[in-house]
Amino acid sequence: MYGETVKEMTSKFGKLEKFEGVNFRRWKQKMRFLLTTLKVVNVLPTPMPELPDDATVDQIRRGNKWDNDDFICRGHILNGMSDALFDVYQSVETAKELCDSLESKYMAEDSSSKKFLVSNFNYYKMVDLRHVMEQFHDILRILGQFTQHNLKMDESISVSSIIDKLPPSWQTFKHMLKHKKEELSLT
Structure with missing residues (x-):
């Protein structure tokens, strides 16, 4: 066998x-x-x-x-x-x-790609022209690469950063999410 x-x-x-x-x-x-x-x-x-x-x-x-x-x-x-x-x-x-x-x-080369990944995440901005979930999946893919490279980021920081990246037309929703009392998760 x-x-x-x-x-x-x-x-x-x-x-x-x-x-x-x-x-x-x-x-x-x-x-x-x-x-x-x-x-x-x-x-x-x-x-x-x-x-x-x-x-x-x-x-x-x-x-x-x-x-x-x-x-x-x-x-x-x-x-x-x-x-x-x-x-x-x-x-x-x-x-x-x-x-x-x-x-x-x-x-x-991986260590330089870590810097590139962090930059990609930090400067990623969602736009109104693309579907929000599609862009959210782009961000999750970048965060998945963080795990691959043993980069750790607290989930509350990730969630807060993603909220900040929402497109301009979502301003009211962003404001509402930021003022919620309970902790939000990526899911």
């Missing part, structure tokens, strides 16, 4: 989104899930075992297993990238080095 599950998983792997250089955190979580399912994620935190000259059969087997797991892990990570990124990273020798390279590049 396990063999079928892995076989199905690897056959469906091509349907997963390829990493194009954006949304690294999301892609990383999906990739980690895949590698865990395939039982090869163990090579990421574990360094390659060094075999002494007088290695035992057991040590050689563990070394061979690590090599095989690393090969599968590295291959799946590379297969999960766009062709352009594959070309850049294909020469990296181990899955751990590959992950470390991706982390250092794309997590640094």
Whole structure:
């Protein structure tokens, strides 16, 4: 049964989104899930075992297993990238080095995208020309990305900010919401 599950998983792997250089955190979580399912994620935190000259059969087997797991892990990570990124990273020798390279590049870019997200939220203004619920969903999408980037904002601040973003024609409704006694939630 396990063999079928892995076989199905690897056959469906091509349907997963390829990493194009954006949304690294999301892609990383999906990739980690895949590698865990395939039982090869163990090579990421574990360094390659060094075999002494007088290695035992057991040590050689563990070394061979690590090599095989690393090969599968590295291959799946590379297969999960766009062709352009594959070309850049294909020469990296181990899955751990590959992950470390991706982390250092794309997590640094993530920190600048956090600033961009905060700016997007702060400067978002609803307009009368678009449906309010459509614009509300845009704001919720931005707040969802906050969660993805481990940015935390108190819900009462979020609600108050969203009320401030309502379009000009909603001025009376905004005033009424701001003067309510009870706490409002995003729902």
